[in-house]
Amino acid sequence: xxxxxxxxxxxxxxxxxxxxxxxxxxxxxxxxxxxxxxxxxxxxxxxxxxxxxxxxxxxxxxxxxxxxxxxxxxxxxxxxxxxxxxxxxxxxxxxxxxxxxxxxxxxxxxxxxxxxxxxxxxxxxxxxxxxxxxxxxxxxxxxxxxxxxxxxxxxxxxxxxxxxxxxxxxxxxxxxxxxxxxxxxxxxxxxxxxxxxxxxxxxxxxxxxxxxxxxxxxxxxxxxxxxxxxxxxxxxxxxxxxxxxxxxxxxxxxxxxxxxxxxxxxxxxxxxxxxxxxxxxxxxxxxxxxxxxxxxxxxxxxxxxxxxxxxxxxxxxxxxxxxxxxxxxxxxxxxxxxxxxxxxxxxxxxxxxxxxxxxxxxxxxxxxxxxxxxxxxxxxxxxxxxxxx
Amino acid sequence: xxxxxxxxxxxxxxxxxxxxxxxxxxxxxxxxxxxxxxxxxxxxxxxxxxxxxxxxxxxxxxxxxxxxxxxxxxxxxxxxxxxxxxxxxxxxxxxxxxxxxxxx
Numbered sequence: 001x002x003x004x005x006x007x008x009x010x011x012x013x014x015x016x017x018x019x020x021x022x023x024x025x026x027x028x029x030x031x032x033x034x035x036x037x038x039x040x041x042x043x044x045x046x047x048x049x050x051x052x053x054x055x056x057x058x059x060x061x062x063x064x065x066x067x068x069x070x071x072x073x074x075x076x077x078x079x080x081x082x083x084x085x086x087x088x089x090x091x092x093x094x095x096x097x098x099x100x101x102x103x104x105x106x107x108x109x110x111x112x113x114x115x116x117x118x119x120x121x122x123x124x125x126x127x128x129x130x131x132x133x134x135x136x137x138x139x140x141x142x143x144x145x146x147x148x149x150x151x152x153x154x155x156x157x158x159x160x161x162x163x164x165x166x167x168x169x170x171x172x173x174x175x176x177x178x179x180x181x182x183x184x185x186x187x188x189x190x191x192x193x194x195x196x197x198x199x200x201x202x203x204x205x206x207x208x209x210x211x212x213x214x215x216x217x218x219x220x221x222x223x224x225x226x227x228x229x230x231x232x233x234x235x236x237x238x239x240x241x242x243x244x245x246x247x248x249x250x251x252x253x254x255x256x257x258x259x260x261x262x263x264x265x266x267x268x269x270x271x272x273x274x275x276x277x278x279x280x281x282x283x284x285x286x287x288x289x290x291x292x293x294x295x296x297x298x299x300x301x302x303x304x305x306x307x308x309x310x311x312x313x314x315x316x317x318x319x320x321x322x323x324x325x326x327x328x329x330x331x332x333x334x335x336x337x338x339x340x341x342x343x344x345x346x347x348x349x350x351x352x353x354x355x356x357x358x359x360x361x362x363x364x365x366x367x368x369x370x371x372x373x374x375x376x377x378x379x380x381x382x383x384x385x386x387x388x389x
Numbered sequence: 390x391x392x393x394x395x396x397x398x399x400x401x402x403x404x405x406x407x408x409x410x411x412x413x414x415x416x417x418x419x420x421x422x423x424x425x426x427x428x429x430x431x432x433x434x435x436x437x438x439x440x441x442x443x444x445x446x447x448x449x450x451x452x453x454x455x456x457x458x459x460x461x462x463x464x465x466x467x468x469x470x471x472x473x474x475x476x477x478x479x480x481x482x483x484x485x486x487x488x489x490x491x492x493x
Contacts, residue, residue: 068432069439069472138443138463145468320438336415338436 002386003031005100006126007091007112009083010037010056013298014106014128015044017176017375020198021104021126023047024379030386035087035094035112044200052097054090054111057082064231067338069142071316076149080108087111088157095119101386104174107132110150113166114158122389124382125173125190129297130325131318132167133175133185133192165189171385174378177301180368181325193381196372197301205280212274213287216253220289220353223303225257225281226313227294235262237313237337241292244346246272252349255279255288289359290352292345294337295323304331304365309358311348313337330361398487403480410448411476414441427477449483456490457483 006022008015015036022032026047034041038053045051066074088111095103095115103123105112116123127133135143150166164170168188175182175194182194213221224241226234238258245254249272256263256275268275281299285291285306293299295312300322303310310332312323326332333348340348352358373380396402408425415423415435431437437445446459462482466474 065433067436067438069468070432073468073472138446138460139439139466139471140464141466142439142468142471314438320440324440336436339415 001029001031002101002383002389003033003099004382004386005094005098005103006032006034006036007087007094007103007105007109007116008034008036008041008126009106009109010040011108012040012044013296014108014126015040016200016298017128017198018104018106018126019045020200020375021174021378021382022049024375025383028379028383030383033094033098033100035091050098052090052094054087054094057086064233067316069139072142073145075317076146080110081149081153083109084111084114084153084157088115091115092119095121101389102382104382105169107167107173110153110166111157113169114154117162117166118157118159122171122385123169124171124385125167125169127173127175127192129318129322130175130177130182131297131321133182133188134321135186135188168192172381174381176378177297178365178368178372180365181304181329181331183325183328193378194372195377195381196369196374197298197305198375198378199282199302199305205278205283208276208280209269209274212269213255213284216271219251219253221284221287222252222254222290222292222349223257223279223281223284223288223308224254224292225279225294225299226292226315227296227299228260233338234260234315237340238262240340240342241345242273242275243342244349247342247346248349252353255284257281290349292349295319295326297322300326301369304362305369307359307363307366309352309362311335311345311352313340313345329365331358331365332362333358398484398491400480400484403483403487404476406452407449407476407480407483410445410452411435411437413448414444425476427475427480429476431474431476431479432472453483453487457486 004025006018008018026032033050035052035054037056038051041051091111092115103116103121104126105123107125107127168190170190173192175192176197178194178196245252254273257279258275259277263275288308291303291308292311295314310326312326312332313335314320314323315337323334327334333351335344335348449457449459
């Protein structure tokens with residue numbers, strides 16, 4: 001039996017797929033431990049794995065208007081680099097105390113890769129979103145800039161002699177998606193295993209008013225979920241999308257996830273729209289006919305898993321790249337987060353709902369996800385590496 | 390290859406062409422009111438993503454052929470230059486490329 005250390009950032013969407021793989025390994029009799037944010041891991045892990053706490057920088061909200069390349073620069077300078085430096089001592093302690101055979105490190109916690117590399121510990125990259133795989137297409141100096149930041153970090157906390165890109169393990173990168181969605185990609189320098197999404201079992205939401213959903217099976221259900229948007233632009237987009245549904249009163253209804261309370265402090269419902277702070281996304285997607293979302297990787301994966309076509313309005317980070325994958329695969333239509341209005345969101349909804357090719361493409365990708373093996377396939381890959389180590 | 394009309398390389402002609410391409414890429418929505426001038430920034434003002442830059446590169450190539458090499462133009466640019474890139478800087482590059490092609 002082997003010992004696996006999972007190194008994760010303080011991000012739910014990154015921890016959940018790792019937890020699914022860890023659970024699979026534990027079920028096969030291996031020992032699993034975590035290096036990450038203790039509070040968040042305590043809430044998300046269903047088993048009593050040992051958790052080695054790491055420091056994480058205090059969260060500073062990014063300026064809401066920051067997008068595109070400016071957001072990319074900010075993400076590295078104010079996000080990934082300080083995160084790696086804060087996590088480094090905790091990752092070091094976890095490796096010394098737990099003696100793992102293999103580390104499974106999140107792609108965005110560079111400390112995991114660099115401390116493993118300087119310790120001579122084999123590691124696998126856990127890539128929970130596929131944007132990095134596509135690289136900085138057409139902008140080589142941007143990629144060079146990222147590599148310089150990684151090189152500086154490596155001098156401080158890694159093995160300064162190493163030369164590969166620490167975002168991709170030379171042994172293996174686990175990609176929680178499939179080539180059917182990603183499309184062609186440049187060689188990242190190490191092998192990639194496409195295992196499909198490892199969707200977390202979500203706890204039931206006993207308070208959710210399913211009677212509202214069940215009351216009207218004739219009108220098609222739209223799920224509107226943009227993550228936590230609390231900016232003015234986010235509130236504007238959400239209300240335009242709601243109006244797009246209201247403009248189709250005989251055909252559509254919408255459940256709106258509004259965790260930030262952008263549309264109001266109180267939950268709201270009438271005959272057409274139900275707005276709640278939290279919604280049981282997975283269960284709703286089993287009944288939804290379309291999703292309007294920001295193209296966060298997990299929401300997209302969950303929608304496609306259920307064969308639901310999408311209207312994507314990417315905001316920043318990996319979202320534009322994921323949105324492009326969705327449109328290139330034919331499973332959705334893109335609208336502009338900053339400019340779309342009720343007419344354009346409505347037209348996009350009509351397109352994905354009325355033309356069956358979108359749902360067919362979504363189902364095809366969903367089939368590829370199920371065939372890829374998910375957490376069990378991921379566990380088999382890392383198990384084999386540990387046996388070889 | 391067709392001979393370039395002299396007016397094609399005029400700054401305002403190029404600006405109008407490039408602005409139309411950008412509106413096409415932002416596409417699908419009513420963009421008639423969207424002002425695009427020499428000072429307009431691709432990032433702050435238009436919120437163009439890297440994937441949109443790829444689309445713009447394709448539009449430029451379709452329109453100007455190999456006389457304008459947008460890929461080379463962007464490939465030379467540092468991250469901070471891309472962040473602050475204006476439509477005017479691209480227009481100037483296109484104008485210079487077209488004139489160079491005329492002279493060669």
